[in-house]
Amino acid sequence: MCGICCSVNFSAEHFGQDLKEDLVYNLKQRGPNSSKQLLKSDVNYQCLFSGHVLHLRGVLTVQPVEDERGNVFLWNGEVFSGIKVEAEENDTQIMFNYLTSCKNESEILSLFSEVQGPWSFIYYQASSHYLWFGRDFFGRRSLLWHFSNLGKSFCLSSVGTQISGETNQWQEVPASGLFRIDLKSAAISRCIILQLYPWKYISSRENIIEGNVNSLSQISADLPAFVSVVANEAKLYLEKPVVPLNMMLPKAELNTHCSNISNVPLTRETLQVFLTNVHMKEIIQQFIDVLSIAVKKRVLCLPRDENLTADEVLKTCDRKANVAILFSGGIDSMVIATLADRHIPLDEPIDLLNVAFIAEEKTMPTSFNKERNKQRNQCEIPSEESSKDVAAAADGRPDMSVNVPDRITGRAGLKELQAVSPSRIWNFVEVNVSMEELQKLRRTRICHLIWPLDTVLDDSIGCAVWFASRGIGQLVAQDGVKSYQSNAKVVLTGIGADEQLAGYSRHRIRFQSHGLEGLNKEIMMELGRISSRNLGRDDRVIGDHGKEARFPFLDENVVSFLNSLPVWEKANLTLPRGIGEKLILRLAAVELGLTASALLPKRAMQFGSRVAKMEKKNEKASDKCERLQIISLENLSTEKETQL
Structure with missing residues (x-):
């Protein structure tokens, strides 16, 4: 994980300008292990490169990197497959x-076509004055662009800033392929031409059968008049890393292998009926295998203490978790946790991050009320210590109950995991967030990370993910409750499962109105828009803690395997909630030894954590969120001073 940025100026009067302080601060949050800036000047333009590294594998490589010919590279990614990277090497x-x-x-396109894993990058070719940049096919790493008026400058960055009064705000770079700018030509013409090298899928007969999702006109729509997007002159493209979605429809009515399932209680045995079918059982095992490999790649590419003494190994209670999981106890996070347990050394704990939002603060302990009033009078944001006090107080008071749905299922899921793997230390981290802390940290940190997304849904999910991935909470153990902060640099998340396996209620609605054909189209749309709807936001939010989000369900091999299956082998929406959606994942859970969690219906994070409608009851998820609106620069500076 890194914070990468490149600011380009075409006007000599602006040469030598540094990056804005707020932007540098946001970038450093993502990359706490090293920071460096590099200035490259030409007669017609000037490029300022800024790199901030979170060190996760191989030798720490300070960015930006430069060679003897003046080429410059900024890389925010992980090479999991496709390009050989040895354990001791750094992929940058x-x-x-x-x-x-x-x-x-x-050859550049061939290189990026081979890489499997999340990435965004910026590459300056000195001899040709070209600037290349882009995001991976799914957009798992954030990259934003910002163009100034009249074409005098532009900026690329992992994360932006929100400043009131700016008309041209940051926008997400579409995950449509690679972009290339001729900087010398742009400086002379004052027109920025973005040449696009799109993703395309090639059939075995060498016929192009599937192009990129976003058309040139769609990409250009929100850009200033002096910026244009054109197809590259050579009509070259990147090869899509996944196979197209199988749109096949059944020739006859489906046999669910359990025709009377709607009339019986939903139990683990109900799901096991499906596994009596030999073909289905083979598919489930193939799915477990490919998903297990995806998890393995994401939990082993980490520095670990390999030279521990025997005594140190025995002291597992002193070991720190290297991997954390956004954990609700639902089917997605339970399967990821179970597979992570297969590959993470047994003497290493795993952090399960479970977030709950506290709606009421009416009867707090007297000591806490005094402390809270003191902070309010001093205009201070609650410290981590006071946040823990809130959590501890909340957990012991009925009127401050944090028994939100995800906390209940999370605790139940913990018991399942302990039964499946009793030798593992599972750190169930209860992250409890008060209304006051939510409002203040949204205003000072989270709104700048969610931007340029701005809906009520983005607010709810963005806040929930930010607090969960921060990992400040408490552990409830046999010897009592203790404060805890997760220092795991890698955070696994289950995003991608619902999109591919018909997990949302809208999938069921579409199926009811348009059958399997409509369901296929809905799944295709979900996966096609995941880069702009979810992943850039989640990467910015999790990365703000100096941690890296990793998405096993969006591993290229996992997506290709699921895309190759007909839809009825992944989900069966003629069956009730808790079975029909994500059926293939539920059956995998049964095979992995899980019990009650295999039958839990889908519950969105914003509702399970109770962050949705916490402040306003009558708003819709698609509404623009007033709470994410830009605050003035003066207020922003004041808020930041109170945190120092």
């Missing part, structure tokens, strides 16, 4: 070595 340097050896644009 490996990718840069490959890039600088590319003789033409076709």
Whole structure:
């Protein structure tokens, strides 16, 4: 994980300008292990590169990296497959070595077509004055662009800033392919032309059968008049890393292998009926295998203490977790946790991050009320210590109950995991968030990370993910409750399961009105828009804690496997909630030894954590969220001073 940024100026009067302080601060939050800036000047333009690294694998490689020819590279990604990276090597340097050896644009495209894993990058080719940049096919890493008026400058960055009064705000770079700008030409013409090299899928007969989702006109729609997006002159493209969605429809009425399922109680045995079918059982095992490999790649690419003494190994209670999981106890997080347990060393704890929002603060302990009033009078944001006091007080008071739905299922899920793997230390981290803390940290931190997304849904999910991934809470153990902060640098999340496996209620609605054909189209749409709807936001929010989000369900091999299956082998929406949606995942859970969690209906994070409608009851998820609106620069500075 890194914070990467490149600011380009075409006007000599602005040469030498530094990045805005707020932008540098946001970038450093993502990359706490090293920071460096590099200035590259030409007669017609100037580029300021800024790199901030979160060190996770190999030798710490400070960014930006530069070679003897003046080429510059910024990389925010993980190479999990496709390009060989040894355990002791750093993928930033490996990718840069490959890039600088590319003789033409076709070889650059071949390189990025081979990489499997999340990435965004910025690459400056000094000899040709080209600036290349882009995001992976799913958009798992954030990259934003900002164009100034009249084409005098533009900026690319992992994260932006929200400042009132600015008309041209940051926008997400579409995950539509690679972009290339001729900086010398742009400086002379004062027109920025973005050449796009789109993603395309090639059939075995070498016929293009599936192009990129976003058309040139869609990408250009929200850009200033002096910026245009055009197809690259050579009509080259990147090869899509996943196979197209199987749109096949059944020739006859489906046999569910359990025709009377709607009339019996939903139990684990109900699901086991499906596994009596040999074909279905084979598919489930294949799914477990491919998902297990995806999890393995995401939990082993980490620095670990390999030289512990025997005594140190025995002291597992002193070991720190390297991996955390956004954990609701639902089917997605339970399966990820179970598979992570297969591959993480047994003497290493796993942090399960479970968030709950506290709606009422009417009867707090007297000591806490005094402390809260003191902070309010001093205009201070609650410290981490006072947040823990809120959590502890809340957990012991009926009127401050944090027994929200995800907390209840989370605790039940913990018991299941302890039964499946009793030798593992499972740190169930109860993250409890008060209304006061939510409002203040949304205003000072979270709203700047969610931007440019701005709906009520973005607010709810963004806040829930930010607080959960921060990992400040409490552990409830046999010897009592103790404060805890997760220091795990890697955070696994189950995003991608609902989109591919018909997990949302809208999938069921679409199926009821348009059958399997409509359901297929809905799934295709969900996966096609996941980069702009979810992943950039979640990457910015989790990365703000100096942690890296990893998405096993969006591993290229997992997506290709699921795309290859007909829809009825993944979900069966003729069956009740708790079975029909994500059927293939529920059956995998049964095979993995899970029990009650395999039958839990889908519950969105914003409702399970109770952050949705906490402040306003009558708003819709798609409404623009007033709470995310820009605050003035003066107020922003005042708020930040109170945190110091």
